[in-house]
Amino acid sequence: MSAVSSAKGVGAGTVQSATAGQHRLARIQVYNWGTFGGYHDLPVPRSGLLLTGPSGSGKSSLLDALSAVLVPAKHLRFNAAAQDAGTNDRSRTVLSYVRGAYRRVTQETTGEVVTDYLRPGATRSGIALTFTRLHPADTLTLLKLYHVRSGADSASQVEILVEGQQDLVELIGMIREGVDKRRLRQHLGDRARFFQGYSSFAAAFRRRLGLSGEVAQRLLHRTQAAKSLTSLDTLLRDFMLDTPSTFSLADDAVEQFAELRDAHAAVVDARRQEEILAPLLPLSHTISRAQQDQELSEKLSQSVDAYVRRLRRDRLEQTRDRARAAVTALDGEVHNAKRAEDRARAEVQDLTTARAGVAGSELPVVQARLESARKDLARVEDQLRNLAGHLGVLGTEPPQTAAAFAELTDQLDREARELRVQLESFEVEAHAVMRDKLELVDQLKALRAEAERITSTRSAMAPDLLDAREIISRATGQPASVLPFVGEILTIVEGQETWRVAVEAVASGFARTMLVPERLYRQVADAVDVQRLGTRLSYLRVLPGGEARSVSPDALARKLRPVEGTDYAQWLDTEILRRFDHRCVEDAAALAGVERGVTRAGQVKSSRTAHLKDDRRDLTNPRFWTIGVDAAQRLDQVSQEVDRLRRREREVNAQLEDLTRRTRQMQERHDACLRAAESTWEEVDVTTASGIVADLEAQCGRLTQDLPGLVELDTRLEAARVAEEQARERHISLRANLKQQRSRLEETTKELERLVVEDEPDLDESLSEELDKRFRSRKRHPTLDEIGQVATSVTRELSQERQRALRQENEALRDAVSIMVRFGEQWPAAGADVRPEPAYLDDHLKVLKDLRADDLPRHERRFSELLQSQSSQNIGQLASEIRRAVSQVRTRIGPVNDALQDTEYSPGHHLRIEVSERRLPVVADFLADLATISTGSLDLADETQQEAEARFELLNAVMTRLASSEQRDLTWRNQCLDTRLHVSFTAVERDEHGTAVDYYEGAGGLSGGQRQKLVVFCLAAALRYQLTEAGDPVPGYALVVLDEAFDKTDTEFTRAGLDVFSGFGFQLLLATPMKMLQTLEEHVGGAAMVTNDAEGRCSQLSLVLFENTEDTESVGDAEHVDDAEKERVVAGANVVGATDPRGADKTAASASGTHEDNEENLFSVFTDEEGSL
Known part of the structure; x- marks a missing residue:
C-alpha cells in the first residue's frame, strides 16, 4: 500500500x-x-x-x-x-x-x-x-x-x-x-x-x-x-501565517512620507522665509520715506539761499521805497530847521551885544574864569567817577587826601603784579582743561563711530579687523559671516569669568584671528595678497582631522568653549586644547612651580624661562575684551562708556566755565588796578576844584548886584541860548537822519542792482511755499537784519530733519541687513544670488514677492495634495489591511478545516481550528489615529490650514514611531502591524454532530x-x-x-x-x-x-x-x-x-x-x- x-x-x-x-x-x-x-x-x-x-x-x-x-x-x-x-x-x-x-x-x-x-x-x-x-x-x-x-x-x-x-x-x-x-x-x-x-x-x-x-x-x-x-498560537502565528503585508505597507508609507515631510518642510521653510523677509517690506517703506525726507530736506536746504535772495530783494525794494520817501520829506524839514537855527543864533547875538554894553569890562573876565573853572570841575568829577568805578571793582572807595591817594597807588601796583601771576596760572590750567575737552570730543566721536559700526556689522571685534574682513568679503563675494574671528565664536565657560584677565592675556591674539574654511582658502589667500587691508591680519586655514590633547583640569583651555551652534565647534575644541594648556594659578609664587601658566593678574609663563605681562591695555575694562563679547554686549559697553565720557565732558565744561569766570573776574580786577593807577591826585581832587568855582561864583554875584538891568538881560540871554541849542540840535538831527536815509537809499539801491546783476536760480514753487511756511512760523515779516537769523534757524531745522531721516534710514537698513544676513545664513542656496547688503534689498523683496505670489502657494498646494494622497492611499490601505487581517485568516483557514474534516482526530471526532480576534488597546488607538488621518482627506476642500497641520503632525508622529529604532517604538510597531498578533487560535474537537467536546490552546x-x-x-x-x-x-x-x-x-x-x-x-x-x-x-x-x-x-x-x-x-x-x-x-x-x-x-x-x-x-x-x- x-x-x-x-x-x-x-x-x-x-x-x-x-x-x-x-x-x-x-x-x-x-x-x-x-x-x-x-x-x-x-x-x-x-x-x-x-x-x-x-x-x-x-x-x-x-x-x-x-x-x-x-x-x-x-x-x-x-x-x-x-x-x-x-x-x-x-x-x-x-x-x-x-x-x-x-x-x-x-x-x-x-x-x-x-x-x-x-x-x-x-x-x-x-x-x-x-x-x-x-x-x-x-x-x-x-x-x-x-x-x-x-x-x-x-x-x-x-x-x-x-x-x-x-x-x-x-x-x-x-x-x-x-x-x-x-x-x-x-x-x-x-x-x-x-x-x-x-x-x-x-x-x-x-x-x-x-x-x-x-x-x-x-x-x-x-x-x-x-x-x-x-503553544498553538506560537505555532500558527509564527509558522503558518506569513509576515503580513502591513510591514511593507508601513515601510512604503514611511518611505513615501519622506516626500510629504519634504513637502511640509518646504511649506514650513517657505513660511519661515516669508516670516523672516516680511519685515523687509515696512522697512523698505521706512527707508524710502527716510530717503524722500532726506531728499526734500536737502532740496529745501539747497533752496534756502535762493529763497533768502528773493526775500531780501523784496525787503530791499520795500526799504528803498521807504528810504526814498523819507529823503524827500527830510529835505524840507532840514531846510526849515536851518532857518529856525539862524533866527535863534541872531537872537543870541543881539542879546549878547546888549548885555556887553551894560556889564562893562570886569564882569566878563570873571565870568570867563568861572566858566573855565566849572569845566575843570566837571572834568575832575568825571575822572573821579571813573576812578570810583575802577575802585568799586576792587572793593574800595576813592581816597580823600593826597597821602591816602599815594598809598592807594602803591597798593594798586602790588595787586596788579599779583593778579598778572594768577592770570598766567589760570591760562595754563585753562589750556590743559581745553585739551581734555578736545580729547573727550574725539573719544566721543570715535565711540559713536564704533557704535554705528557694531550696529551695522553685528560684531564686537576691532574696527580695523572688521574693515579688513569687509574688504576680503567684497573681493571674494562671500558674506562676512562665513569668515568669523575666533573671538566671535569663542566664549568663557560659565562660572570662570573671574579668570577673564588671564584668558585675555593668553588668548586675545588667537581671538583676533580670522578663520577660513578649506573651501574658501584659495579665494581668501588671493584676496589678502592683492588687497591693501590697512591693518595686521592673521587668519587660519581650517583643516579637519586634528587630535585633541589631554590637559589638566586647571588648564586655561578648560575655561574656554565654542559658542553654541557654531560650525567650528569641534575644530575649536581641539585647537584650544592644543594651544592653551597653561595652568591657571593665583600668583607669581604658584607660577614658579609650573612649566606653562598664567596668573590671575595676567602674567604669562610660556616656558621655563620666558615670561610676559602686557599692561598696555587695561584688561579689566570690558571695552578691551576680545573673547565671548557679542555685539549687543559691546554696544552696551560703548553706550556705558559714552555716558561716562559725557559725564566727564560736563565736568570739564563746568571746570572750564569756572576757570573762564574766575579769569574774567581777575582780568577785571587787573584792568581796574591798571586804569586806577593811571590817575593822579590833581586829576581827582574835587575839593580844590569845587573851592575855585565857589570863589568865582561869589565874585560874579557881587559884580552883578552892582549893575542894574543886567539880571533881566542874563535871563533873556540864557533863554535865547537854550532856544539856539535846541534849534541847532534839531537841525543836526534832521541832517543826520537825512544823511542816514540817503545812505540807506544808496545802499539799498546798490544791493538791489547787485541782486539784479547776479543770476538768480529758479525756485520750485512747492519748495517756495514750504520755505514760506517755515520762515513765517518763526517771524511773520522778518526784516533784512532778521532774515539771516531766520534762515540760519530754518537751515538748522532742515539739517536736523535730514539727520533724523538719515538715522531712520540707517536703523532701517541695519535691521534690513540683519534680516538679510539671517536669511542668507539659514538658506544659503536661496540667498546664493544675493548678498546681505543694502544694494540687494530689492532682490530680497523680489524673493519675498515670489514667495507670496508663487512659491508658498505652490508648496502649500503640493503639501495638501501629498497629504491627501498619502492619507487616503497609504494610510487608508494600511488601516484597511489591519482591519481585514482577521477575516483573511478566517478565509484562508477554511480549506484547512475542510481538509481536517477528512481525517478523524479521534473516533467520531474531528479537529477544527477556530480564529478569534484579539482586541489590543494599542491597536485600537493606532487605528483611531489612522482613521483621523485618512478621514480628514475626504473634506479637503473644507479643511483649514490649521486642521491640515494638525493632521500632518499626527501623521508625522505615527510615521516617526513606525520608523524609530528605539526598543519601545519597535515593540509598539510590532504590536500594531503584526496582524498575526491580532488573532488567536483554538483547536476545537467536535463530534459528528458538530458539538464541541474539547478545546486546545496549547x-x-x-x-x-x-x-x-x-x-x-x-x-x-x-x-x-x-x-x-x-x-x-x-x-x-x-x-x-x-x-x-x-x-x-x-x-x-x-x-x-x-x-x-x-x-x-x-x-x-x-x-x-x-x-x-x-x-x-x-x-x-x-x-x-x-x-x-x-x-x-x-x-x-x-x-x-x-x-x-x-x-x-x-x-x-x-x-x-x-x-x-x-x-x-x-x-x-x-x-x-x-x-x-x-x-x-x-x-x-x-x-x-x-x-x-x-x-x-x-x-x-x-x-x-x-x-x-
Missing part, C-alpha cells in the same frame, strides 16, 4: 491525482558530512522514506544535511528534535559537520574536554538534494559545497542550482584545494546557476519548488522538531502522546495553509521531515497523525529510533537503516524499498568509499531488498494488534543471521 493511497475521505482521489505535479525529494547525496565519511547516495521514494536506526547512528546528521541546504542560516537549528523548544545545539555547526566531529575527549596534558574530529586538517564536503516532478516532468538538484583550510575556523562555500540530476561525487574533486567556481562553471555549463549568497539561492529554489517564502522554509524546519512545540495538561497528536494535526494544518495555493488540492512542494515526532504516541494516534499529512498530499521523511516501524512504514515507500561503528566514527546507510514504482530511481550495489582512497566513486546506500517485507499478513497483524511482530518483520530486513545490524 502506498502512502498516497492511504489517505482517507472524500478528497483522496483528487489528492492522489494531483501529486504528479508536486516537487518531491528523489535523492540525497552527502560527502564528508559528520560521521558520513566519503560519498553516500540515498534514493528517496516519491511516497516517502523512513530513516531508522539506533540512537547516535547519524539519523539527525542526515536530516541536518537537508536543513543546511533548505533553511536560512539565521533560522538553522541543528539536531532540533533533541533540543527543548527555542534552544539550539550550539555544538553542532556546519564546521563541525564538515570536519566530522564525533566525540568529546579529555586532553591528557591539560585535562580540558575537547572535540575530536575525523577530518582535522584541510577537507571538503558537499550536499546534493534532487527534487523531481512527474507532470510536467522536471528535475532540479540543489548543491552546497564546502572547503575548510587546515587550521581555519570557518568554511568557504558555494550554492549551486543544477537543472536535472547531478552526481555530487563528480564535483568533489574540483574543490580539493578550495572552492573553484570557475572550474565548476566550466564543468556544469549552462545547466547550473551560481549564487553570491544564500538569500538569492533560496529565492531561486523557492520559485522552482513552489515554496511561498521564507516563512514556509521556517515552518518546514520547525516541523522537523514538532515534538517540542507547546499542550498544557495533555499527556505526551496527546500533545504530539495535537501538534502533528496543527502542524499539518499549518503546512497546508502555508504551502498550498488557494484552489489547489495539494501543495506544490511536498517534502515534510519529521524527526522522532511520534515517540510518545500510541499506534492509533500515530496513524491518525500520519493520515492527516498524507491526506494533505505531503511526502514524508520520517526519522525514528526503531519504534512504531510498522505504523510508520504504511505512509512511506521505503526505509533506510542508519548504523555506526562502535566508536561512532563511520555512519552507514542500508535501504529497502517497499514497492517498485515508476518514479523510483534504480540503484545498484553501493559501497562506502573513504575520502583518501578514490577521487570519484559510484556508490550509494546498500539495497537490502526490493521486495515488500511487510508481506501479505500485514493487515491481519495490524488488526490483531501484534505490533511488535510487524516491527520485527522490518527489523529482520536490516539484520544478519546473528541479529547484528
Whole structure:
C-alpha cells in the first residue's frame, strides 16, 4: 500500500491525482558530512522514506544535511528534535559537520574536554538534494559545497542550482584545494546557476519548488522538531501565517512620507522665509520715506539761499521805497530847521551885544574864569567817577587826601603784579582743561563711530579687523559671516569669568584671528595678497582631522568653549586644547612651580624661562575684551562708556566755565588796578576844584548886584541860548537822519542792482511755499537784519530733519541687513544670488514677492495634495489591511478545516481550528489615529490650514514611531502591524454532530502522546495553509521531515497523525529510533537503516524499498568509499531488498494488534543471521 493511497475521505482521489505535479525529494547525496565519511547516495521514494536506526547512528546528521541546504542560516537549528523548544545545539555547526566531529575527549596534558574530529586538517564536503516532478516532468538538484583550510575556523562555500540530476561525487574533486567556481562553471555549463549568497539561492529554489517564502522554509524546519512545540498560537502565528503585508505597507508609507515631510518642510521653510523677509517690506517703506525726507530736506536746504535772495530783494525794494520817501520829506524839514537855527543864533547875538554894553569890562573876565573853572570841575568829577568805578571793582572807595591817594597807588601796583601771576596760572590750567575737552570730543566721536559700526556689522571685534574682513568679503563675494574671528565664536565657560584677565592675556591674539574654511582658502589667500587691508591680519586655514590633547583640569583651555551652534565647534575644541594648556594659578609664587601658566593678574609663563605681562591695555575694562563679547554686549559697553565720557565732558565744561569766570573776574580786577593807577591826585581832587568855582561864583554875584538891568538881560540871554541849542540840535538831527536815509537809499539801491546783476536760480514753487511756511512760523515779516537769523534757524531745522531721516534710514537698513544676513545664513542656496547688503534689498523683496505670489502657494498646494494622497492611499490601505487581517485568516483557514474534516482526530471526532480576534488597546488607538488621518482627506476642500497641520503632525508622529529604532517604538510597531498578533487560535474537537467536546490552546495538561497528536494535526494544518495555493488540492512542494515526532504516541494516534499529512498530499521523511516501524512504514515507500561503528566514527546507510514504482530511481550495489582512497566513486546506500517485507499478513497483524511482530518483520530486513545490524 502506498502512502498516497492511504489517505482517507472524500478528497483522496483528487489528492492522489494531483501529486504528479508536486516537487518531491528523489535523492540525497552527502560527502564528508559528520560521521558520513566519503560519498553516500540515498534514493528517496516519491511516497516517502523512513530513516531508522539506533540512537547516535547519524539519523539527525542526515536530516541536518537537508536543513543546511533548505533553511536560512539565521533560522538553522541543528539536531532540533533533541533540543527543548527555542534552544539550539550550539555544538553542532556546519564546521563541525564538515570536519566530522564525533566525540568529546579529555586532553591528557591539560585535562580540558575537547572535540575530536575525523577530518582535522584541510577537507571538503558537499550536499546534493534532487527534487523531481512527474507532470510536467522536471528535475532540479540543489548543491552546497564546502572547503575548510587546515587550521581555519570557518568554511568557504558555494550554492549551486543544477537543472536535472547531478552526481555530487563528480564535483568533489574540483574543490580539493578550495572552492573553484570557475572550474565548476566550466564543468556544469549552462545547466547550473551560481549564487553570491544564500538569500538569492533560496529565492531561486523557492520559485522552482513552489515554496511561498521564507516563512514556509521556517515552518518546514520547525516541523522537523514538532515534538517540542507547546503553544498553538506560537505555532500558527509564527509558522503558518506569513509576515503580513502591513510591514511593507508601513515601510512604503514611511518611505513615501519622506516626500510629504519634504513637502511640509518646504511649506514650513517657505513660511519661515516669508516670516523672516516680511519685515523687509515696512522697512523698505521706512527707508524710502527716510530717503524722500532726506531728499526734500536737502532740496529745501539747497533752496534756502535762493529763497533768502528773493526775500531780501523784496525787503530791499520795500526799504528803498521807504528810504526814498523819507529823503524827500527830510529835505524840507532840514531846510526849515536851518532857518529856525539862524533866527535863534541872531537872537543870541543881539542879546549878547546888549548885555556887553551894560556889564562893562570886569564882569566878563570873571565870568570867563568861572566858566573855565566849572569845566575843570566837571572834568575832575568825571575822572573821579571813573576812578570810583575802577575802585568799586576792587572793593574800595576813592581816597580823600593826597597821602591816602599815594598809598592807594602803591597798593594798586602790588595787586596788579599779583593778579598778572594768577592770570598766567589760570591760562595754563585753562589750556590743559581745553585739551581734555578736545580729547573727550574725539573719544566721543570715535565711540559713536564704533557704535554705528557694531550696529551695522553685528560684531564686537576691532574696527580695523572688521574693515579688513569687509574688504576680503567684497573681493571674494562671500558674506562676512562665513569668515568669523575666533573671538566671535569663542566664549568663557560659565562660572570662570573671574579668570577673564588671564584668558585675555593668553588668548586675545588667537581671538583676533580670522578663520577660513578649506573651501574658501584659495579665494581668501588671493584676496589678502592683492588687497591693501590697512591693518595686521592673521587668519587660519581650517583643516579637519586634528587630535585633541589631554590637559589638566586647571588648564586655561578648560575655561574656554565654542559658542553654541557654531560650525567650528569641534575644530575649536581641539585647537584650544592644543594651544592653551597653561595652568591657571593665583600668583607669581604658584607660577614658579609650573612649566606653562598664567596668573590671575595676567602674567604669562610660556616656558621655563620666558615670561610676559602686557599692561598696555587695561584688561579689566570690558571695552578691551576680545573673547565671548557679542555685539549687543559691546554696544552696551560703548553706550556705558559714552555716558561716562559725557559725564566727564560736563565736568570739564563746568571746570572750564569756572576757570573762564574766575579769569574774567581777575582780568577785571587787573584792568581796574591798571586804569586806577593811571590817575593822579590833581586829576581827582574835587575839593580844590569845587573851592575855585565857589570863589568865582561869589565874585560874579557881587559884580552883578552892582549893575542894574543886567539880571533881566542874563535871563533873556540864557533863554535865547537854550532856544539856539535846541534849534541847532534839531537841525543836526534832521541832517543826520537825512544823511542816514540817503545812505540807506544808496545802499539799498546798490544791493538791489547787485541782486539784479547776479543770476538768480529758479525756485520750485512747492519748495517756495514750504520755505514760506517755515520762515513765517518763526517771524511773520522778518526784516533784512532778521532774515539771516531766520534762515540760519530754518537751515538748522532742515539739517536736523535730514539727520533724523538719515538715522531712520540707517536703523532701517541695519535691521534690513540683519534680516538679510539671517536669511542668507539659514538658506544659503536661496540667498546664493544675493548678498546681505543694502544694494540687494530689492532682490530680497523680489524673493519675498515670489514667495507670496508663487512659491508658498505652490508648496502649500503640493503639501495638501501629498497629504491627501498619502492619507487616503497609504494610510487608508494600511488601516484597511489591519482591519481585514482577521477575516483573511478566517478565509484562508477554511480549506484547512475542510481538509481536517477528512481525517478523524479521534473516533467520531474531528479537529477544527477556530480564529478569534484579539482586541489590543494599542491597536485600537493606532487605528483611531489612522482613521483621523485618512478621514480628514475626504473634506479637503473644507479643511483649514490649521486642521491640515494638525493632521500632518499626527501623521508625522505615527510615521516617526513606525520608523524609530528605539526598543519601545519597535515593540509598539510590532504590536500594531503584526496582524498575526491580532488573532488567536483554538483547536476545537467536535463530534459528528458538530458539538464541541474539547478545546486546545496549547499542550498544557495533555499527556505526551496527546500533545504530539495535537501538534502533528496543527502542524499539518499549518503546512497546508502555508504551502498550498488557494484552489489547489495539494501543495506544490511536498517534502515534510519529521524527526522522532511520534515517540510518545500510541499506534492509533500515530496513524491518525500520519493520515492527516498524507491526506494533505505531503511526502514524508520520517526519522525514528526503531519504534512504531510498522505504523510508520504504511505512509512511506521505503526505509533506510542508519548504523555506526562502535566508536561512532563511520555512519552507514542500508535501504529497502517497499514497492517498485515508476518514479523510483534504480540503484545498484553501493559501497562506502573513504575520502583518501578514490577521487570519484559510484556508490550509494546498500539495497537490502526490493521486495515488500511487510508481506501479505500485514493487515491481519495490524488488526490483531501484534505490533511488535510487524516491527520485527522490518527489523529482520536490516539484520544478519546473528541479529547484528
